[in-house]
Amino acid sequence: DGGITQSPKYLFRKEGQNVTLSCEQNLNHDAMYWYRQDPGQGLRLIYYSQIVNDFQKGDIAEGYSVSREKKESFPLTVTSAQKNPTAFYLCASTAGAGGNEQYFGPGTRLTVT
Amino acid sequence: QKEVEQNSGPLSVPEGAIASLNCTYSDRGSQSFFWYRQYSGKSPELIMFIYSNGDKEDGRFTAQLNKASQYVSLLIRDSQPSDSATYLCAVNTAAGGGNKLTFGTGTQLKVEL
Numbered sequence: 657d658g659g660i661t662q663s664p665k666y667l668f669r670k671e672g673q674n675v676t677l678s679c680e681q682n683l684n685h686d687a688m689y690w691y692r693q694d695p696g697q698g699l700r701l702i703y704y705s706q707i708v709n710d711f712q713k714g715d716i717a718e719g720y721s722v723s724r725e726k727k728e729s730f731p732l733t734v735t736s737a738q739k740n741p742t743a744f745y746l747c748a749s750t751a752g753a754g755g756n757e758q759y760f761g762p763g764t765r766l767t768v769t
Numbered sequence: 770q771k772e773v774e775q776n777s778g779p780l781s782v783p784e785g786a787i788a789s790l791n792c793t794y795s796d797r798g799s800q801s802f803f804w805y806r807q808y809s810g811k812s813p814e815l816i817m818f819i820y821s822n823g824d825k826e827d828g829r830f831t832a833q834l835n836k837a838s839q840y841v842s843l844l845i846r847d848s849q850p851s852d853s854a855t856y857l858c859a860v861n862t863a864a865g866g867g868n869k870l871t872f873g874t875g876t877q878l879k880v881e882l
Contacts, residue, residue, distance in 0.1 A: 759815060
């Protein structure tokens with residue numbers, strides 16, 4: 657089955673620790689995105705990548721880092737510099753040129769205490 | 770002014786009625802418009818997209834776009850309890866570049882028996 661997978665579904669960390677969230681897609685999509693969602697708020701873009709080995713900051717990139725070494729994978733690291741890391745993290749992908757429709761993975765709910 | 774605005778609701782409609790969800794956007798250069806459905810605790814699911822002025826129908830869903838008035842709406846005919854969810858409006862803004870989307874905060878729909 658084609659789709660986007662995110663793991664783990666739930667993640668718990670202590671404050672001060674870095675944590676990496678996984679996002680994999682087998683849709684052969686060029687572009688991938690990371691969003692966070694907080695209660696009562698819309699999705700906010702963290703980072704995006706339109707091609708392998710290239711990525712751009714979104715609206716709230718501070719405290720996060722990403723890599724795009726393979727077309728299928730776009731991991732997100734939440735660093736200790738992120739002041740409010742507890743949130744629902746969503747990965748999405750789109751076919752890229754000519755295709756604007758973004759499809760989402762199931763999400764990772766991160767809790768930092 | 771928010772870039773994409775939605776009434777947070779909740780919007781309550783009786784089963785079998787038409788639910789009308791509205792969204793306004795501020796960037797006149799916006800080209801692509803999307804509606805996502807999000808059940809509580811789950812990731813957003815793309816249900817409709819529209820690129821041209823007018824109506825686009827898909828089953829019980831109709832998306833309506835009016836670029837002159839800068840609004841996009843979603844009609845759900847014969848509403849069912851399973852339609853109860855939060856509906857997110859997303860816009861591909863010209864200022865964003867690439868395939869970046871800006872999301873509204875969502876409208877909660879409740880379909881009552």
